[in-house]
Amino acid sequence: MLLVIDAGNTRVKMALFKGDRLMRMARAGAGDRAAVALMAGSHAVEAIVLGSVGARDPELVEQLSAIAPVDAITGESAAPLANGYATRATLGADRLANAVAAAAFFPGRAALAIDAGTCITYDAVDEQGTYIGGAISPGLRMRARAMHEYSERLPLIATEGAVNEPFGTTTEESLRAGTLWGTQEEAAGFVRAFRQRYPHGGVVLTGGDGLWAANALKSGIFAHPYLTLEGYRLIHLHHRAIDARNQR
Numbered sequence: 001m002l003l004v005i006d007a008g009n010t011r012v013k014m015a016l017f018k019g020d021r022l023m024r025m026a027r028a029g030a031g032d033r034a035a036v037a038l039m040a041g042s043h044a045v046e047a048i049v050l051g052s053v054g055a056r057d058p059e060l061v062e063q064l065s066a067i068a069p070v071d072a073i074t075g076e077s078a079a080p081l082a083n084g085y086a087t088r089a090t091l092g093a094d095r096l097a098n099a100v101a102a103a104a105f106f107p108g109r110a111a112l113a114i115d116a117g118t119c120i121t122y123d124a125v126d127e128q129g130t131y132i133g134g135a136i137s138p139g140l141r142m143r144a145r146a147m148h149e150y151s152e153r154l155p156l157i158a159t160e161g162a163v164n165e166p167f168g169t170t171t172e173e174s175l176r177a178g179t180l181w182g183t184q185e186e187a188a189g190f191v192r193a194f195r196q197r198y199p200h201g202g203v204v205l206t207g208g209d210g211l212w213a214a215n216a217l218k219s220g221i222f223a224h225p226y227l228t229l230e231g232y233r234l235i236h237l238h239h240r241a242i243d244a245r246n247q248r
Helices: 033-041 058-065 093-105 140-149 171-197 210-217 227-246
Strands: 002-007 011-018 021-029 047-052 070-073 111-116 119-125 130-138 202-206
Touching: 002 033, 002 227, 011 033, 011 227, 021 033, 033 058, 047 058, 047 093, 047 227, 058 070, 070 093, 070 227, 093 111, 093 119, 093 130, 093 202, 093 227, 111 171, 111 210, 111 227, 119 171, 130 140, 140 171, 171 202, 171 210, 202 227
Parallel strands: 002 047, 047 070, 111 202
Antiparallel strands: 002 011, 011 021, 111 119, 119 130
């Protein structure tokens, strides 16, 4: 058993893998160490893989290390991809994991991973298996909250559901059009630019708003609900392979 933990900005996603098979998933609020420890301690795990978009939590690492060895993934971690990113020290571990999983999802092809969460990240891999970088933009809720908090009269809108028209007839409809339709068109633009460079490249979506984005784009794009967790698992297997070679 391998426990993989993805500590995001707003929540923690955890998955138990047996080999390459996902056995169980759980979610908790960001910073909920008790829930993470409970998930880790309730199963006999061989190792714990921890990826975080924020600063490393030494207390959590210490807590988990008492249960099983911890492999803490960062943007500088060795990975089964060549890394062409210029500032690896600032690269989010989740972005590297998404790129690794997307490349595995589309073997021998260029791949684009779109993670629609607190922020929306776009991360691309070329046909040779090199991570070439990507882009970061505000997520749906961040956009809605920014318009509300940086203005006196604009209400905070809900970002669930779909928008079928780019022009609203009320302020709330206009905000939803700007947020949802605008984000949809942004994502479509990145996909279009990627496919102009890599006509046979594959695109995969993940994140809390990933399913909405996949439905909105409707262009042969795959949705993968645990892409980041799978990427962390593959990076950990790469580390194990390196350790095995070093011990020969």
